[in-house]
Amino acid sequence: MIVLNYNNTINEDVKYICNDLKDLLKKAEGSVWLVSGGGGFIGGYFLDILDYCNRELFKKPCRVICLENFISGIPDRISHLSNNKNFKIMKKDVTKTVSIRGKIDYIVHAASIASPTFYRKYPIETIESNVMGLKNLLDLGVKKNIKSFLFFSTSEIYGNPAPEWIPTPETYNGNVSCTGPRACYDESKRLGETLCVNYYNQYGLPVKAVRPFNVFGPGLRIDDKRVIPDFFNNALNGKKIQLLSNGSPTRSFCYISDAMSGFMRAILSDCNGEAFNIGNDQLEVSMLDLAKTIAKTVGEVEVEYKLSEDENYLVDNPQRRCPDLSKTKKLLGYYPRIGLEEGMARMMEWYKSAYEFGEGN
Numbered sequence: 001m002i003v004l005n006y007n008n009t010i011n012e013d014v015k016y017i018c019n020d021l022k023d024l025l026k027k028a029e030g031s032v033w034l035v036s037g038g039g040g041f042i043g044g045y046f047l048d049i050l051d052y053c054n055r056e057l058f059k060k061p062c063r064v065i066c067l068e069n070f071i072s073g074i075p076d077r078i079s080h081l082s083n084n085k086n087f088k089i090m091k092k093d094v095t096k097t098v099s100i101r102g103k104i105d106y107i108v109h110a111a112s113i114a115s116p117t118f119y120r121k122y123p124i125e126t127i128e129s130n131v132m133g134l135k136n137l138l139d140l141g142v143k144k145n146i147k148s149f150l151f152f153s154t155s156e157i158y159g160n161p162a163p164e165w166i167p168t169p170e171t172y173n174g175n176v177s178c179t180g181p182r183a184c185y186d187e188s189k190r191l192g193e194t195l196c197v198n199y200y201n202q203y204g205l206p207v208k209a210v211r212p213f214n215v216f217g218p219g220l221r222i223d224d225k226r227v228i229p230d231f232f233n234n235a236l237n238g239k240k241i242q243l244l245s246n247g248s249p250t251r252s253f254c255y256i257s258d259a260m261s262g263f264m265r266a267i268l269s270d271c272n273g274e275a276f277n278i279g280n281d282q283l284e285v286s287m288l289d290l291a292k293t294i295a296k297t298v299g300e301v302e303v304e305y306k307l308s309e310d311e312n313y314l315v316d317n318p319q320r321r322c323p324d325l326s327k328t329k330k331l332l333g334y335y336p337r338i339g340l341e342e343g344m345a346r347m348m349e350w351y352k353s354a355y356e357f358g359e360g361n
Ligand SMILES: NC(=O)c1ccc[n+]([C@@H]2O[C@H](COP(=O)([O-])OP(=O)(O)OC[C@H]3O[C@@H](n4cnc5c(N)ncnc54)[C@H](O)[C@@H]3O)[C@@H](O)[C@H]2O)c1
Pocket: 036, 037, 038, 039, 040, 041, 042, 043, 067, 068, 069, 070, 071, 072, 073, 074, 092, 093, 094, 095, 109, 110, 111, 112, 113, 114, 115, 129, 133, 152, 153, 154, 155, 156, 211, 212, 213, 214, 215, 216
């Protein structure tokens, strides 16, 4: 079903991000990066941004090592970098011993199983990647005396916040089940953050954690089973959009170019030992409104209510999700800008160029 993964839509995003962050990105000139999960949605953008910097911004290129086991990522997403001398793409499971020769300046741990459908299917692998994989890379970071480490945590660490904690600041401790069907993801990300803060306290490792709130954009596989790809998958294949809840739960969606700006600002900052919400505080929408927006973007699509075949689909499902971005704005100068409709239009443009649609898909 996939015919192409890297294309002009991603290229435009990358150019926009790099021009916006030009001065900050100069800090990374000539450095060595290790990115885990570089074949995934967010990791792929890290690779493309660093490649763009090498081509357009840096006199001395940076070098990039990507560790990826392709459990959910697609080799095609980054195959355009496979013969690039500044990139080394290694098929490697980060939960196994990681040894790399030579210096490393920056480590990004984006490897995880991020889609609820898939982390419920692979709960142990999810925990291993968020804890053991993370610990392997933190140890490597200490050994290599790196400049900065970025851990991908999640807004899911807040669980289902009480109404008075919406919008949710980083200081909220969370309302999370430790045994429910989402716990493999939520609790291992929580332990991941605990590891990070203690590597900072005990070893002085310059680590930061980001807590993304529902990032979307080109590169997010249409069969990923997260809500936006799912709705597009229905709509672009000429089917009704299927709402698997009563439509009332909300999420705050953040377009990838805004989110990448936040992630880059975090890893290139001096805010060691800190965690940051990264999302869009203006884009909280209900699932019903999201379905209507995607129906309008694609055109002439109906929305229907359906029960999920997965009996755990709605168990511990947060009712509202909206970030308080005060800390991120103040310390990182992060301000999201892309609206929902513009983001959806870009997403559709990418889906249409990356996949073939029609009956039977
Ligand atoms: N996209 C979002 O909205 C969002 C929200 C919150 C948190 N996050 C976090 O951000 C990170 C990136 O998410 P994404 O949306 O790009 O997910 P993704 O599934 O597209 O990418 C993750 C990548 O990690 C790889 N991977 C998984 N386990 C691995 C292992 N053991 N060794 C090597 N590679 C492995 C997968 O093959 C995949 O390519 C994840 O840690 C995720 O939990 C994402």
